[in-house]
Amino acid sequence: MQATFVVHVEDRPGVLNRVSSLVRRRGYNIESLTVGRTETPGLSRMTIVVDTDESAVARLHANLDKLVNVRRVEDVTSAASVVRDLAMIKVTATAETRSQIMQLADVFRARVVDVAPDSLVIEITGTEDKVDGLLEMLRPYGVLEMARTGRVAMVRGAGSRTTNGDARDVEASGEAIAYSV
Amino acid sequence: MKRTGAAILWECLVREGVTDIFGYPGGAILPAYDAMLDFPIRHILVRHEQGATHMADGYARATGKVGVAIATSGPGATNMVTGIATAMMDSSPIVCITGQVGSRLIGSDAFQETDITGITLPITKHNYLVTRADDVAPAVREAFHIARSGRPGPVLVDITKDAQQTSCEFDWEAAAPRPHRPEPPPPGKAATVNALELIRSARKPLIFAGHGILLGDASEELRAFVDRTGIPVAMTLLGIGALPASHPLNLGMMGMHGEAWVNTAIQEADLLIALGMRFDDRVTGNLKTYARNAKKIHVDIDAAEINKNVVADVGIVGDLQTVLRAWLPELRRTDLSDWLARINELKGDSAVRDIQNLPDNGRLYAAHVIHDLWRTTGGEAIVVTDVGQHQMWEAQYYHHDRPRSLITSGGLGTMGFALPAAIGAKVGRPDAEVWVVVGDGGFQMTMAELATIAQEQIDINIAIINNGYLGMVRQWQEFFYERRYAATPLLNPDFAKLAGAFGIRAETIRTRAAVVPAAKAARKYRGTVLLDFRVEQEDTVYPMVPAGADLHNMIRRPNPIVETAESA
Numbered sequence: 001m002q003a004t005f006v007v008h009v010e011d012r013p014g015v016l017n018r019v020s021s022l023v024r025r026r027g028y029n030i031e032s033l034t035v036g037r038t039e040t041p042g043l044s045r046m047t048i049v050v051d052t053d054e055s056a057v058a059r060l061h062a063n064l065d066k067l068v069n070v071r072r073v074e075d076v077t078s079a080a081s082v083v084r085d086l087a088m089i090k091v092t093a094t095a096e097t098r099s100q101i102m103q104l105a106d107v108f109r110a111r112v113v114d115v116a117p118d119s120l121v122i123e124i125t126g127t128e129d130k131v132d133g134l135l136e137m138l139r140p141y142g143v144l145e146m147a148r149t150g151r152v153a154m155v156r157g158a159g160s161r162t163t164n165g166d167a168r169d170v171e172a173s174g175e176a177i178a179y180s181v
Numbered sequence: 182m183k184r185t186g187a188a189i190l191w192e193c194l195v196r197e198g199v200t201d202i203f204g205y206p207g208g209a210i211l212p213a214y215d216a217m218l219d220f221p222i223r224h225i226l227v228r229h230e231q232g233a234t235h236m237a238d239g240y241a242r243a244t245g246k247v248g249v250a251i252a253t254s255g256p257g258a259t260n261m262v263t264g265i266a267t268a269m270m271d272s273s274p275i276v277c278i279t280g281q282v283g284s285r286l287i288g289s290d291a292f293q294e295t296d297i298t299g300i301t302l303p304i305t306k307h308n309y310l311v312t313r314a315d316d317v318a319p320a321v322r323e324a325f326h327i328a329r330s331g332r333p334g335p336v337l338v339d340i341t342k343d344a345q346q347t348s349c350e351f352d353w354e355a356a357a358p359r360p361h362r363p364e365p366p367p368p369g370k371a372a373t374v375n376a377l378e379l380i381r382s383a384r385k386p387l388i389f390a391g392h393g394i395l396l397g398d399a400s401e402e403l404r405a406f407v408d409r410t411g412i413p414v415a416m417t418l419l420g421i422g423a424l425p426a427s428h429p430l431n432l433g434m435m436g437m438h439g440e441a442w443v444n445t446a447i448q449e450a451d452l453l454i455a456l457g458m459r460f461d462d463r464v465t466g467n468l469k470t471y472a473r474n475a476k477k478i479h480v481d482i483d484a485a486e487i488n489k490n491v492v493a494d495v496g497i498v499g500d501l502q503t504v505l506r507a508w509l510p511e512l513r514r515t516d517l518s519d520w521l522a523r524i525n526e527l528k529g530d531s532a533v534r535d536i537q538n539l540p541d542n543g544r545l546y547a548a549h550v551i552h553d554l555w556r557t558t559g560g561e562a563i564v565v566t567d568v569g570q571h572q573m574w575e576a577q578y579y580h581h582d583r584p585r586s587l588i589t590s591g592g593l594g595t596m597g598f599a600l601p602a603a604i605g606a607k608v609g610r611p612d613a614e615v616w617v618v619v620g621d622g623g624f625q626m627t628m629a630e631l632a633t634i635a636q637e638q639i640d641i642n643i644a645i646i647n648n649g650y651l652g653m654v655r656q657w658q659e660f661f662y663e664r665r666y667a668a669t670p671l672l673n674p675d676f677a678k679l680a681g682a683f684g685i686r687a688e689t690i691r692t693r694a695a696v697v698p699a700a701k702a703a704r705k706y707r708g709t710v711l712l713d714f715r716v717e718q719e720d721t722v723y724p725m726v727p728a729g730a731d732l733h734n735m736i737r738r739p740n741p742i743v744e745t746a747e748s749a
Contacts, residue, residue, distance in 0.1 A: 014310075018302060025303050055488055062485035068307040068327060 002031060003057045004083070004153050007046040007064055008038070008072040015069045019046060022063055028052050032150025043071065047152045080156045086123070086149045087131045088113070092142030093120040101141055108134040119144060183348040186314035186340065187216035190278070193321040195220055196353060199249050201240065201608050203233040207253025208293060210280030212345035225608060225637050228629035230257050232601035234264020235627070237275040239602030241268075242588045243563055244609040245398065247328050251278040255293030258339070259300065263595060265335045266304040270592025271419060272396060274333035276324050284312040284341040297339050306334035312341045314349040318356035326358035332483040333396055368497045368504060376454075376478045376495045377511050383452035383476075385520045386412045389435070392419035392591070393457015393481060393501055400424070400584045402505035403456065411514045413524060415443045417458045418576055419591040426560070426580035432524065436464040438573040441724045441735055442527035448733040449523070450475045457481060457501050460490040461592070466732035480504050547571060547646045547716045549693050551578040554616065554644060557700040562614040563588065563606050567599035567623035569653040571646035573722045575618045597626030600643065604633060607641050614642075614704065621647040621673050631683040634709050642703045643711040645676055648718045656721050660736065680711040687711040 009015045016035055023030055031049040038045045050060065057075060064073045093101050098120065105112055105122045108130065114121035124134050128151065135143065184192070190213055194202070201223045206214045217224060227233040230252040237248030252261055258279040268275045282291040298310045307327050309320040317340060324336040380386065394403050400423055407414055407430050414424050415435040424431045433440040435447060447453070453475045458464070460479075465471045468490060479486070479493035480501060487496035497504055551574050554562075560582050566572040566589040581587050588606055590598040599619040607615045624645050633639070646652075655669040680687035690699050690712055703710035724735035 014298070014302075017299070021302055055492070059485055059489055062483075062487075066306075066483070066485060 001052065001054060001057075001077075003050050003052060003060070003075065003077045004081075004151060005046075005048045005050075005061065005064065006074040006076055006153055006155075007048060007070055008074075009044050009046060009067075010069040010071065011037070011042050011044045012069055015044070016046075018067055018069060019048070019064065022067060023048065023050060023060070026060065026063060028056070028060060034150045034152050036152075047150070049151050074155065076153050076155055081153050082156060083127055083151055083153045084125055085128045085131050085151055086125045087135070088147045089122045089124070089135060089138055089143060090114075090145040091120055091122065091138045092118060092144060094118065097141055101138065104134070104137050108137075110134060182350075184351045185212070185216065185346060185348050186311075186317045187212040187345040188219070189314065189317045189349075189351050190321060190340065190345070191216055191220040191222065192351065193318050193353075193356070194249065195222065197322070197325045198246065201225065202249045202251055203227055203236040203240075203605065203608075204251035204278075205230050205233060205253070205257060207255075207257045207280065209254035209282055209342050210251065210257070210278075210340075210345075211253075212342060213251070213278070213280065213340070216345075223608075225604070225633065227601070228632050229627065230260035231263050231597065232604075232627055232630045232633065234261045234275065234277060235267065235595075235598050235601035236605030236608070237277070238264060238268045238271075238273045238598075239565060239588055239605030240609040241273050241275055241333075241605075242271075242602070243585055243606035243613070245585065246274075246609065247325055248273075248275045248605060248609070249278065250275065253280045253293065254282055254297070254339075255295045257293075258295055258297035261297075261337075262300060262304070263593075263597075265301055265337065267590050267593045267595045267598060268335040269304045269306070271590065272333050272392060273335065274328040275335045276321075276328050277335065277337045279337065279339045280345070281310065281339045281341040283343045285343070287312075287341070297337065301337050304335070305337050308337040308339065310339045310341075311344050314344050314347045317344060318351060318353065319358075322356050323358040332481075368499045368507070372495055372497050373507060376497065377508060379452055379476050379478055379495060380410065380412075380454065380508075380512060381515065383412075383515075384517070385446075385450045385474075385523075386410075386452040386454060386517070387432075387446060387450045387475075388412050388414040389417065389453060389455040389458050390414050390420040390423040391417045391456060391458025394420060394423035395584050397457060397482065397501040399457070399501035399505055402502050402509070404428070405509055406505050406512070409509060409514065410512050411517055411521075412454070413446075413517075413521065415439070415447065417461075417464055417591075418589065420458060421576060421587045422581040422584045425582040427582055434576050436461075437466070437726045437728070438577070438722050438724065439464075439726075440528075440577070441737065442524060444724070444726065444732045444735060445527050446524050447472050447475075448731075453477045455479045455481075455491075455493075456505075459486045462490070462728070465490065466726045466730050466734075470731040470733075472732075543692065545691060545693055545696070545714065545716050546720055547574045547648070547714075548578050550644060550646060550690075550696055550714045550716065551575050551618065553693075553696040554618070554700055555579045557697055557704065558614060558616065562586070562616045563603075563610065564616050564618055565589070565599045565603035565606055566617075567619040568594045568596045569620045569623060569651070570648075570656065570720070570722050571618055571620045571652070573653075574646070577722075579618075596620075596623035599623060600627050601630045601633075603641050603643075604630060604637075604639050607639055617641060617643040619643065619645055620652060621645055621649065621671055621676075622651045624676070625673070628679070631680065631685060631711075635683045635685060639709060640707060641709050642700075643709065644700075645711065645713045646716055647673065647676065647713055648716050648720065649673065650718060652720075653722070655719070656725075659719070659721065660725070660727065676711060676713040685709050685711055687713065689713045689715065691715045 110124035
């Protein structure tokens with residue numbers, strides 16, 4: 001199964017290394033890892049996707065929790081959450097195919113962000129399935145390059161606190177996660 | 182008033198309660214060494230930085246306080262790696278201070294530069310690279326907090342040379358460690374109710390006492406729990422001493438070289454109450470066939486240990502003192518007479534005890550030596566063992582009645598641990614009688630520390646169980662590699678002469694009759710004595726659960742030797 005963790009960490013040198021090293025050392029395979037700033041200065045947020053079995057998920061959670069620079073770990077695998085992936089796809093486009101490709105992008109609610117005489121760059125945001133779907137449709141035209149962020153995730157509703165929250169608050173509020181669209 | 186980073190380092194160490202430190206100077210740590218002379222600290226000069234870390238580890242295990250080691254950058258720091266990994270595996274609280282090249286030189290492959298925080302990242306609980314004098318106090322204070330809180334472990338603080346040399350304001354209060362992790366919440370009611378219900382209804386329960394009992398200072402609580410419930414106790418190697426060996430319900434050690442009756446009882450038990458242990462593969466054997474009839478209650482302070490190797494029916498994350506104190510008033514003695522009778526029956530067929538009192542047939546067995554050391558010291562010594570056959574024999578034949586009286590490298594199995602760890606134990610507990618029990622192989626890995634003993638006037642006793650082999654490896658070759666002894670016979674120096682070169686008194690013992698007199702003389706002598714016991718060369722540790730085999734399928738001593746001698 002694929003498990004998704006949101007890990008709130010202190011923004012310090014080497015923290016990414018500590019987290020990725022832990023995952024590697026315990027024998028898990030990282031499917032994707034994104035990291036970026038949060039609304040709180042000094043704190044960063046990682047979304048980590050690992051491929052593993054269910055019992056190992058709880059152990060990885062506990063091990064991540066032990067890292068000193070980790071403030072909070074959320075396992076959002078089964079929580080109602082918004083999950084997004086951003087991709088930029090550079091595809092070959094000739095005078096004949098350009099409008100077809102732009103129509104496809106439209107269907108997927110993707111945006112054309114660069115137009116060149118022989119190529120287009122399309123930016124798409126969505127679930128991984130949606131990104132994969134567009135990618136498959138574009139392949140016949142000739143995909144030249146792709147850059148993807150990997151998964152970022154956020155629990156829906158007010159269930160999850162701000163990044164500053166205490167670890168115990170999250171567990172307590174875990175049951176009260178509201179589903180909203 | 183402004184102070185240098187080096188002075189702040191020592192000021193913090195002194196305020197953290199440090200009185201002794203084990204180390205070796207060098208270029209990048211020189212400012213700290215210079216400042217050390219102004220502080221009330223005893224520095225033990227080691228002969229190799231690995232020794233410094235094992236000494237800090239032995240100090241920590243003997244006293245329960247944080248042990249501290251210090252070294253320079255580069256090779257000084259990398260030499261600490263084995264000791265840090267040893268402390269990590271056995272949850273021993275140590276703080277290692279290393280010098281680092283100047284902050285502007287970092288990343289330039291400067292002389293004696295090494296990325297020690299990167300190297301030790303997976304084998305420390307946490308580590309710090311300090312590049313400014315202002316960061317010295319917060320890092321050191323937090324390092325001590327992390328080393329001793331929760332599940333203890335090693336912390337490394339790497340301080341650049343310029344951070345030691347430059348000055349800043351020192352503010353002890355402002356440097357207080359932030360609460361990085363809340364204490365574990367008290368165990369949930371449901372888990373406690375379920376655990377108590379399992380304990381009350383069990384007919385064949387066993388308590389497992391692990392290192393966590395000692396680290397959590399919960400020996401009293403364990404004893405109260407045992408006395409109240411009448412449930413028998415099996416020990417892990419590192420749990421030895423958690424309950425007195427002389428306690429009638431202490432069954433002895435479990436696992437690969439555990440007592441046969443203990444391993445059999447585990448396989449027959451209907452409930453395991455595991456306290457502060459981690460179901461290591463040396464304890465369980467084949468997990469698929471391990472304790473299949475038993476429900477499991479697992480209490481540990483580290484949530485990552487629950488359900489790691491063995492799935493727990495009730496898992497409780499918490500401090501053992503707190504958990505056991507909460508259980509105690511809820512428990513009554515249940516009738517376990519059938520179960521205890523069954524265990525006694527198993528004990529009767531033991532092949533472990535049979536060479537305990539061997540007649541003196543002219544041969545010297547390691548079991549003789551350990552047994553006689555136990556009798557001679559009245560079981561009161563702190564015994565520090567290395568890794569291998571002698572370590573298992575010590576665990577089987579020396580009966581420890583006190584917590585923290587056996588110090589040994591369990592998880593990492595570090596040969597060379599015993600001699601330096603014993604020095605650390607003695608420095609931490611100067612009034613205690615400390616014995617090293619070590620093999621001829623492991624002794625040679627760190628025997629340079631004999632010079633430390635001489636220079637620092639350390640008063641311990643060293644018993645080398647000398648069989649001329651890397652005995653445990655030889656034993657595996659005997660059982661599993663058709664006696665093809667690849668690289669296990671040892672050509673040893675004359676250890677007594679070697680000790681003489683360090684000015685250390687020594688004696689070579691070849692007969693059973695000479696064991697007790699030699700041990701008595703060593704105890705009486707003020708100063709370290711080395712005893713080289715030339716024991717039976719191809720003796721074997723029994724019973725043995727081959728790696729990965731079912732716990733109940735032990736290799737037993739083929740020809741039990743019946744004890745007859747009164748003189749034994």
